[in-house]
Amino acid sequence: MFCPLCKAEYRQGFSTCSDCHIPLVSTQEEAAAVEVDRLWTGDNRKKFEGILDALLDAGIPFRSRETLKSQPWPWISIFLFRFMKPRPTFEYRIDVFHKDRDRADDAIPKSKSEDDFGDEDD
Ligand SMILES: [Zn+2]
Incomplete structure (x- = not known):
């Protein structure tokens, strides 16, 4: 299967x-x-979750993935994590069936700009 x-x-x-x-x-x-289409990819977690919610609401099957972005210099990252505690950067991906692509595009939240989902402290 x-x-x-x-x-x-x-x-x-x-x-x-x-x-x-x-x-x-x-x-x-x-x-x-x-056929499976890449619906969205990015590093904005709020936007990612907003799109997943919209797809769930619309009953559109999707596949989502989050991957930790690779660090160019692992030894510097260890240093940074220890002393600066940066937030790890994730990359998010959402795939949908090609036949659902138009419905998915209609379902996902429309925003005037990429920033509408905002930062946590706005
Ligand atoms: Zn599956």
Whole structure:
């Protein structure tokens, strides 16, 4: 069994992807044939969460990922973490089915500028 969204493979007996909460298909070819679009990528956590909420509300299946951005110089990072305690930088990604792309674009919060989601202290 394969997930058509994240393309993960599941053992027989599974019928739903535990990450994407959508029905699995039976062959890898079927899963691979389903087009998936990158809906959004960025490092604004508030915006990321806002989009996920909107997709949930609209009932649109999605796949989200957050990855820690790689540090160019790990030994400097250790120094910085110890003395300056910078916040780690994450990169967020949201993928949706190609067929849901237009609906997803309509569902996600529209903002006049990238800054509308704001900083925590505004
Ligand atoms: Zn999946």
